[in-house]
Amino acid sequence: MTYRDRVVAMLDEGCRFGGLYASGAIVRTVLVAPGGALRLESVAAEDDRVPSLVDVAPAAGWDEREAADLYGVRFDGHEPLRPLVEHDLDLDSWTVPVRGDDAYQVAVGPIHAGVIESGHFRFHVVGDKILHVDARLFYKHRGLERAAEGRSLAEGRAYVQRACAACAVSNSVAYAHACEEVLGLQPSAELARVRTLLLELERAWSHLNDIAAVCAGAGLAAGNTFFAALTERARRLNDRLTGHRFLFDSVQVGGSSLSLDSAAVAAAREELASIAADSKSGWRELLFNSSFQDRLPDIGVVSAGDARTLGAVGPAARASGIGDDARSHADRLAYGLFAPVAPRRVTGDVQARLEQRAVELLQTFDLLDDLFDRPIDPSEARAGSEGARVGLGLVESPRGGTLCAVEHANGRVARVHLRTGSYANWPVVARAAVGNLLPDFPLINKSFELCYACADR
């Protein structure tokens, strides 16, 4: 069977597209099996060409465009292969042509009106109605993956961490898992626990921030301020526990040096219980605020079919009824018998995405309460398997499944690729906006609250 036939067969078996990247003259595709297993398929480019997958896996669209721009791979069957990271080409080359009576374009960004990362959106509209959106990101492209090459595996972690402060732990754990697979290491139970704890601390502040952001998007200042204050408390707790408000440097390859005595653990548990209680009371206020609730339903709808086709992940996918959550089958973490939660209405709109955050937040506080039941000791990964040529890690970040692939040569990074939940979901944001009013785009965008930094890298 050819590379493409093997990928098609796996998709037919129910695998989902997990990512694609170029490594020298080889293109590698990662698929995620229904049980969470990661499968890797590789193909060598001939005359810089490989068969495209976009017709069978539309979620590969951005990955192929990125590999074309940064590594010069051409994808047979991907027509037109629009530039993504390359910004020097003219407008017609990267936008989808939209023509018709009264159709015109509204260009927004890269600099936005609030405190927002840089990125450009090209709206094709008639009046206020959005017909199509071309998202042009990568204004913040820093070449982090290339910069990491040649570093030791331990040093390489800083590059994926710095890809995005908001996903620092998720990116670092995915990287650590990939490196440990390369080295044939398996995390001990204590290492799995501390990493799970850090991942959930990241999710806690992130989901609080996202609820605040939707309040801001709907113009509810009191709700925004309330949840911003809770976000601040969560970040202060991070600082007390690890010495950094975004938990920087708390995840290392091969082990953990974090040590928390019983008093520190008890204090953390108490503060988390207090934040959880306040967030519940704040959430109840949001539920009973009719003018706020009125802004949420039927805006930015993503159908289950679109979510699946476009490869949506994380809370955004679950709010559309795609239940996949990497925590359900994270055998290198301490999630136990994890089952994803769902909101009252799985309608794929702004309301569902907001409620998804709220119910996941409660689950996160419960998980943290369990995980903080005893002091934390330094821990390490142990030799447990044979090393691998390519190591893979998939972690559920606050924004969805984040994949990291690591290839090494003599203990140094030969290639690292990071495909974050934000990267997977940006094309979904563009789809969610179609048919809505232009003034609703900020609210739709906030309901995803994706990072630009970890997409751009």
Place this chain on the structure above:
Amino acid sequence: MLTLLRTLRRLRADVALPAPSRGRSLAVRHVDAGSCNGCEHELTLAMSPYEDIQRYGFGIVASPRHADVLLVTGTVTTRMRGPLLAAYNAMPVPRRVVALGDCALARGVLASASEIVGPVESVLPVDVRVPGCPPSPAAIAQALIDVYET
């Protein structure tokens, strides 16, 4: 809604931020020139009840046309150099530039050399430098207060 407002009033009393020494104001425009999103998240929380930079008269404004201060985060990428200069050139004079965070100051930047231009001061004259990875909301509030003295 009443519970939200009551809780916020209690929080403000608990935090007990000092009153500003005198009435002043500055309009601030933020530009992300290539950050990791950490400075943005901290800048956002500089407006939470715990720092509440609005009480010093700072407001984040939607356009550089309305701004006294350009607050720049991140190392300047090749793709953001043009938009950053456009924002600066759109500002009325007098104007001040704040370089926020270690990347903006070229400290410990991780990047491929070919994708970045350099620190903010390689593109614009910088008046106030705020180190930190990222600077805390308190450090951001203090840096903005310092702008009054420049």
